[in-house]
Amino acid sequence: MKKSIPKSGKIAKDARECVQECVSEFISFITSEASDRCHQEKRKTINGEDILFAMSTLGFDNYVEPLKLYLQKYRDAMKGDRASGPVTSDTPVEEIVEEAFASQTLTGNVLTTEQEIGRAHV
Numbered sequence: 001m002k003k004s005i006p007k008s009g010k011i012a013k014d015a016r017e018c019v020q021e022c023v024s025e026f027i028s029f030i031t032s033e034a035s036d037r038c039h040q041e042k043r044k045t046i047n048g049e050d051i052l053f054a055m056s057t058l059g060f061d062n063y064v065e066p067l068k069l070y071l072q073k074y075r076d077a078m079k080g081d082r083a084s085g086p087v088t089s090d091t092p093v094e095e096i097v098e099e100a101f102a103s104q105t106l107t108g109n110v111l112t113t114e115q116e117i118g119r120a121h122v
Helices: 013-040 048-057 059-082 090-103 107-121
Strands: none
Touching: 013 048, 048 059
């Protein structure tokens, strides 16, 4: 969140908590849809494709393509890490995210997505 505001800006504690609550709800919303798909297909493990399918089903199509790129780049990086040693949680994943999203512009979709979340809970 801090990257989105000017360096001199501050984020109130209640605002951080509100965003965290929204993020948690969003994750639950998507995961529930993905879980339903797995249940219908008699599977126990939710995978990346299930999350992408859920996002598309729930109307978050604008995020599916960049996330497909991220997922593929992440998997490629994890394959490379396995060959060269243990997987760590350092910078490579962040670099993958930046690279995957570099060609996509998502800023215009935030309002639409928030409106869709609101409609889903009404």
